[in-house]
Amino acid sequence: MNKLSSIEDNINHFRLRAHRKARAHYLFSKSLSNRHVWFGISIIFITTLIGSGVVLDISKSSSHFTPQLLGFLSLVAAILSSFQTFFGFESQSVKHKSTASQYNVLYRKMSLLHTKYLSGEYNNQLIMIEVESIQKDWAEIELKALDVPDRLYDKAKKEQVSDDEGV
Template structure:
């Protein structure tokens, strides 16, 4: 198995360390928002058929009460649709897409708050880094990492790919941001 050469270079000074943590907070924020969007979409994909099937079954049941003469194929179809609705509803509950999406949104917002604090520290770096503030923010990042739901590596890597860092400036690829904002 071939191994990739790591381009990671540890921070050489406190400025670089703050910038590295700022970037990680932003990448985590964006990754959690992407996960929230993905899970919300999956929830809709699973939820809409449940609504349609249960509505159809309810209407069919009402029709069957009104009309006693129902062909056997219709009874079988109604039975199969009822089973499909029950399965989809169970899957919707089991996967908990809405709950997980909300937890990712909450994590993203919390990572965003930490990122903004790191940005303040980084913006004032010419006056000296406030080591106490950095330590507090580092502890908050550690806490968030422990408390947050997992983001698959594929999503995290895609977010990192869409983020563009130029020299000492910390900028985001405007196309990725515009795309993200237009989807919200």
């Protein structure tokens, strides 16, 4: 772990971490929302097929294959619906989006603090008071935050490195 040599380096380090964490939570929120939509569309499609098949089967009940296929599709739809309910993709998505928003607030606070430090508006004592407040907020967010897969955190880090805006 490299040493942070100055207040400026320390503020900048945590500012970038807050941005990275916000981005990772946002990416996961988007992924979960997409899963929710995918499961929902699949369920709608399968149950529509089942309904159409039942109507078709009632009108001409000569095939023994149709009831078995409809039974299988009904089972698949029930399983997908159960997964969608059990995993709660949409509610998790909302929680991750909220966490991302909270990290973005920290990022903006640290960016402002960094600017005030560089301008000379804040002395070291004021900086430390602000940093302690930010650390308290950070700890509260961490306690409530859901986990993000490492691959999404790594993706957020790569995006940050290649960011033209210098975030």
